[in-house]
Amino acid sequence: MATSRRPELQPCIACADPGHGVTLADVALAAQVSLATASRAFSHPQLVREATAKRVHDAAQRLSFRPNLLGAKLRAQQTRILGVMLPTLENAVFAECWRGIEESAMASDYSLMLVTSGYDPARERERLEYLLRHRVDGMVLTVADAAESTVLDQLDRESVPYVLAYNQLSAQGAQRGRHSVSVDNRMSACEGVEALIAAGHRRIVVVSGAFMASDRARQRFAGYEDAMRAHGLAPLEPVCLPSHTASNAAQIRELMARADAPTAFFCTNDLLAIGVISDLKRLGLHVPGDVSVLGYDGIALGALMEPQLATVMQPNAEIGAQAVRQLLQRLKRGDNVRDDAAYGGYLLPHRLRVEGTVGAPP
């Protein structure tokens, strides 16, 4: 692609293509120091006399030197690349999370490689291999079900440090040396449902997407059960909508036609909640006048709607940022070993927003 000639003496300064092909060796030459010193001037300035460092930096500037990270990463045997595997970005939860991840990683001068898995196991494996080939130092990821994930098993097997985001580890998961950053799914869901109960609701139905596949959906359902039982109410059968985002009016309609129709829905994510609200509207029902709907996630869009989407809010960007921080900390400590330290699962605070689509039962 590029011509292999490079002038041994003074590289062309007013070159048409500045910064391209200028190596550290060129800089060293121009600064009259050895390659080693030039390198040190950037990576370990304290090992170099100030005047020398300045000469190097000046030369670098003059030549529009741009370090080739590939060379550094290859040599260093430490890429400073973090792999990120998220189910999708089309759910704003994860897009918000990415913001936190990106900011946090950039602040620590780490590079990122993002892949989306679509919760598809085959694709998860393929994308994981891709990341591993790039020799990522560690990973931040969200899986459908941490207890059943083959990617996590592989990561464990290969001793690649990682931190889960959103997946909340059970005690036994944490014992296996896994780390996670999430809210307390069960407790927060419980609180959300208790708010529904406090508003007067008794017949509350959970709506979930891939219920069997998602550990969080199950945890949130458990929280629902906690709340119901704590108030002497019998938990009802959850409604499972096949696609995470699909509006599936039929099941909702059937449910609402019954004499003991629910007065409130607790949806395990906001996108689902928005779909359910639309379904209810299409049935001629008003939200929250006739039925209340509570979501989960706290995506920014929920606050834009009218009425506002009542929901259990997670600090999405913070979950991402914190996951990166935890990972970096582990990387620094070099602990591939199981540490029985403080935590396995790091919990971040959630918040409730119960105005808007939640009201008193009719």
Added chain:
Amino acid sequence: MATSRRPELQPCIACADPGHGVTLADVALAAQVSLATASRAFSHPQLVREATAKRVHDAAQRLSFRPNLLGAKLRAQQTRILGVMLPTLENAVFAECWRGIEESAMASDYSLMLVTSGYDPARERERLEYLLRHRVDGMVLTVADAAESTVLDQLDRESVPYVLAYNQLSAQGAQRGRHSVSVDNRMSACEGVEALIAAGHRRIVVVSGAFMASDRARQRFAGYEDAMRAHGLAPLEPVCLPSHTASNAAQIRELMARADAPTAFFCTNDLLAIGVISDLKRLGLHVPGDVSVLGYDGIALGALMEPQLATVMQPNAEIGAQAVRQLLQRLKRGDNVRDDAAYGGYLLPHRLRVEGTVGAPP
């Protein structure tokens, strides 16, 4: 980090950490071929006898060999990494676009590096530098205003091939050798507004975000003007809402209080449209009964709402996928040169959805 010892003969097979530290040299050794042949068995199988290739692949399998892409990329002087710079992923438009980008790149065995710019020029420059240091072969990006973008100028200066997504090049932009993939913003906006006019609206107001900064907003506004003028109507002053997503009820309220209040809004993106609809509802107005709202983008969420968000739909994933394809094609042809070929701006078809939040004026 890793111990530097590596057995010269047979690497440990049942090692605790398979695949880690196994290099192509180890594979070559195990397969009884030279390093070069081992390499060829993967990169250029046609240059190697089938039996030999099989030996190499078997050995690789046995040793859990995982190629270190860093080595390959460094040597090849061609990273097969594409840089992607998007404003944000929190607008679903770009999240959907990413899906197309990822699929398209992976299909061609290219790696990706994503950064978000938040439309912030300082951050744009910083993130660009980051990508350049990773020696991306090319870039797919969306900028606020292609005509005013310093990143594009830099990319041009450094002869880094890139394709714009969403930004639609004017004739002169295309003449400068730039490439883009988008819909026809002006024409599609015009058609959208004509649909509004066809529904009986006369007083139609455009709502936009960073109006001055966004080339697309201006192009869409031009389309609006086209439509109005074509029907003998005087274009009205646009409403500019500061943040792209903020709901800014005050300006809307003021407008609706006037005797000649608009009967329809054309919002230059869907998020804005959702915010405006909420604002209108808070004023006690019904959409589309009292006022109609037309968006632009066609994010999936719009179809989930009730009533559905009427909008000008862009093929978001396809825009991303096509941008990658175009870029790869340029890369293959190695054309850093200005080619006066077919296009500068590649246009993809848009579609209209005018049910839902658009109806007849009251």
Added chain:
DNA sequence: CTGAAAGCGCTAACAT
């Protein structure tokens, strides 16, 4: 504090 030299893992001439 600075320099010389080795080499990270891989590919691509150039020879056979």
Added chain:
DNA sequence: ATGTTAGCGCTTTCAG
């Protein structure tokens, strides 16, 4: 068809 050899750009011992 296969082997030998020379690096890609950088960091890092190890000597001065």
